[in-house]
Amino acid sequence: xxxxxxxxxxxxxxxxxxxxxxxxxxxxxxxxxxxxxxxxxxxxxxxxxxxxxxxxxxxxxxxxxxxxxxxxxxxxxxxxxxxxxxxxxxxxxxxxxxxxxxxxxxxxxxxxxxxxxxxxxxxxxxxxxxxxxxxxxxxxxxxxxxxxxxxxxxxxxxxxxxxxxxxxxxxxxxxxxxxxxxxxxxxxxxxxxxxxxxxxxxxxxxxxxxxxxxxxxxxxxxxxxxxxxxxxxxxxxxxxxxxxxxxxxxxxxxxxxxxxxxxxxxxxxxxxxxxxxxxxxxx
Amino acid sequence: xxxxxxxxxxxxxxxxxxxxxxxxxxxxxxxxxxxxxxxxxxxxxxxxxxxxxxxxxxxxxxxxxxxxxxxxxxxxxxxxxxxxxxxxxxxxxxxxxxxxxxxxxxxxxxxxxxxxxxxxxxxxxxxxxxxxxxxxxxxxxxxxxxxxxxxxxxxxxxxxxxxxxxxxxxxxxxxxxxxxxxxxxxxxxxxxxxxxxxxxxxxxxxxxxxxxxxxxxxxxxxxxxxxxxxxxxxxxxxxxxxxxxxxxxxxxxxxxxxxxxxxxxxxxxxxxxxxxxxxxxxxxxx
Numbered sequence: 274x275x276x277x278x279x280x281x282x283x284x285x286x287x288x289x290x291x292x293x294x295x296x297x298x299x300x301x302x303x304x305x306x307x308x309x310x311x312x313x314x315x316x317x318x319x320x321x322x323x324x325x326x327x328x329x330x331x332x333x334x335x336x337x338x339x340x341x342x343x344x345x346x347x348x349x350x351x352x353x354x355x356x357x358x359x360x361x362x363x364x365x366x367x368x369x370x371x372x373x374x375x376x377x378x379x380x381x382x383x384x385x386x387x388x389x390x391x392x393x394x395x396x397x398x399x400x401x402x403x404x405x406x407x408x409x410x411x412x413x414x415x416x417x418x419x420x421x422x423x424x425x426x427x428x429x430x431x432x433x434x435x436x437x438x439x440x441x442x443x444x445x446x447x448x449x450x451x452x453x454x455x456x457x458x459x460x461x462x463x464x465x466x467x468x469x470x471x472x473x474x475x476x477x478x479x480x481x482x483x484x485x486x487x488x489x490x491x492x493x494x495x496x497x498x499x500x501x502x503x504x505x506x507x508x509x510x511x512x513x514x515x516x517x518x519x520x521x522x523x524x525x526x527x528x529x530x531x532x533x534x535x536x537x538x539x540x541x542x543x544x545x546x547x548x549x550x551x552x553x554x555x556x
Numbered sequence: 557x558x559x560x561x562x563x564x565x566x567x568x569x570x571x572x573x574x575x576x577x578x579x580x581x582x583x584x585x586x587x588x589x590x591x592x593x594x595x596x597x598x599x600x601x602x603x604x605x606x607x608x609x610x611x612x613x614x615x616x617x618x619x620x621x622x623x624x625x626x627x628x629x630x631x632x633x634x635x636x637x638x639x640x641x642x643x644x645x646x647x648x649x650x651x652x653x654x655x656x657x658x659x660x661x662x663x664x665x666x667x668x669x670x671x672x673x674x675x676x677x678x679x680x681x682x683x684x685x686x687x688x689x690x691x692x693x694x695x696x697x698x699x700x701x702x703x704x705x706x707x708x709x710x711x712x713x714x715x716x717x718x719x720x721x722x723x724x725x726x727x728x729x730x731x732x733x734x735x736x737x738x739x740x741x742x743x744x745x746x747x748x749x750x751x752x753x754x755x756x757x758x759x760x761x762x763x764x765x766x767x768x769x770x771x772x773x774x775x776x777x778x779x780x781x782x783x784x785x786x787x788x789x790x791x792x793x794x795x796x797x798x799x800x801x802x803x804x805x806x807x808x809x810x811x812x813x814x815x816x817x818x819x820x821x822x823x824x825x826x827x828x829x830x831x832x833x834x835x836x837x838x839x840x841x842x
Binding site: 319320321322369422424449451453455479481482515518520522523524526548549552553 | 595597646700701727794798801805806809815828
């Protein structure tokens with residue numbers, strides 16, 4: 274069974290005037306069908322306004338389909354009785370760490386989710402410990418969240434989600450506000466959860482270099498999935514991505530530029546090592 | 557004329573515990589410079605730039621703007637803030653008017669300018685940041701993230717500042733939106749000769765746009781130089797939670813593997829040239 278199955282999903286934002294007459298309809302998600310298998314690391318790219326966040330909110334049942342169906346771990350998100358189960362299965366981390374931390378002490382904040390789910394006290398503390406350790410924030414458990422850096426806050430937010438033992442975590446531009454080490458910390462924590470705990474990851478980002486570890490990449494434009502493939506397949510198409518207001522990692526771009534200048538290099542170089550391998554042949 | 561910061565110190569007081577946020581910062585920022593400031597979260601960048609327009613008051617030390625001490629009792633801070641414009645992180649959260657044009661008018665109107673002048677300035681500022689005319693009367697809340705960001709920056713530009721400070725202006729923008737915004741800032745710097753001070757977490761953007769970079773760590777300026785000079789210190793940058801642009805690492809690696817290339821490279825364009833030249837030299841047999 275797929276972790277997430279989305280079939281012909283359509284979402285429209287409808288604007289009405291004072292008399293409730295429809296004045297504007299904007300189709301943010303336009304007939305999307307995708308499947309995500311358990312344990313996959315999926316990245317979603319797309320320019321501002323391409324529909325990524327709207328799509329993400331459907332996976333967490335923050336939005337319901339206008340048309341089409343979304344199943345999370347086999348549960349139809351539009352069925353009200355599934356609501357809490359869906360949100361327990363798919364946890365979401367947002368862009369701004371300051372908007373999602375509520376506890377006055379780190380460990381309380383992380384314990385809030387499982388407590389809300391009715392997990393017994395003993396186990397809550399176990400989960401808090403595991404989750405904070407998983408994201409490398411255990412030593413900060415007694416601190417006040419507002420004394421932490423952006424990367425640290427974001428890892429606490431992730432720990433809060435991890436403590437609910439979700440099968441899937443959606444990161445909606447969760448690294449956008451972080452410094453390079455903060456981004457690395459978060460990515461490392463997320464990849465460890467993916468590889469060790471086999472948590473399914475859906476990572477929405479504008480940082481192309483964060484995408485190279487993904488099993489699969491979806492590129493969105495005007496509410497549709499316009500490209501789908503491995504990072505190598507996606508990043509082989511530099512010009513197409515640029516037309517979609519996107520980018521490729523610097524190493525990919527350099528390889529592409531060198532190739533255009535006549536140096537025989539494969540398409541879709543993703544890491545410095547791969548580039549070295551190609552250039553070494555010419556030394 | 558310039559911004560001169562002399563031995564600036566600043567402390568936070570938190571329940572009797574004092575944390576020193578800025579330590580002995582001395583720096584001269586000449587007119588018309590495109591200055592980048594990098595540093596990990598909590599290194600003091602935002603606190604520092606808030607001293608430059610008098611939003612925070614120095615614990616000790618002095619900030620001079622155009623030769624005047626901004627902490628003087630009779631110094632006109634309101635005027636300073638119209639000359640040194642500060643765009644905060646996520647400035648679009650501060651949009652509040654019913655339409656884009658009204659929002660941009662707010663700043664210059666507050667300066668006490670006559671209405672016609674206010675509108676001319678708002679119009680010019682919106683043009684400068686590349687907001688198309690058909691959006692002038694849209695609600696700010698209907699715009700995309702990148703557009704909102706631009707409207708917010710136009711609001712500060714309409715005050716016609718001599719110095720424009722932007723704290724993380726590209727966070728959350730897509731790559732194209734990011735490039736467009738930075739291009740526009742570079743253009744403003746060139747055409748209107750205003751000083752741009754850019755706080756950013758993107759090392760690549762710094763390498764591509766800044767003439768000079770200040771690196772902050774634990775409240776001090778620890779590196780100060782051109783992008784090439786600063787990014788040559790990749791090990792130290794990493795220890796501070798920062799990094800060099802990926803392309804700098806590529807060139808270092810090539811050098812290590814025996815390619816005859818210059819390793820102090822910070823942009824793709826230069827890297828491409830260096831690598832192609834090294835191949836040419838090899839073919840020529842020298």
